[in-house]
Amino acid sequence: MMNLETCERCEGSGADPMQALFDDDxxxxxxxxxxGVLVAVDVVEERMLLSA
Ligand SMILES: [Zn+2]
Known part of the structure; x- marks a missing residue:
C-alpha cells in the first residue's frame, strides 16, 4: 500500500526552503x-506480517 504525503520539508511547494532567497535558481x-509530495510505503504493516 502506498500513500502520498505532503512533504514536510517544503510543505508541498517542491522548492527547498533552505535555498538563498536572492538566488534566481x-x-x-x-x-x-x-x-512536493512523498511516497510513503506502509512499512508498519509489513513488519507486522514478518513478526507474525
Ligand atoms: Zn519537499
Whole structure:
C-alpha cells in the first residue's frame, strides 16, 4: 500500500526552503525532489506480517 504525503520539508511547494532567497535558481527540495509530495510505503504493516 502506498500513500502520498505532503512533504514536510517544503510543505508541498517542491522548492527547498533552505535555498538563498536572492538566488534566481530554484533549488528543488531534496526530500521530495521537487514533487512536493512523498511516497510513503506502509512499512508498519509489513513488519507486522514478518513478526507474525
Ligand atoms: Zn519537499
Amino acid at each position: 530554484v533549488v528543488l527540495c531534496v526530500e521530495c525532489r521537487g514533487d
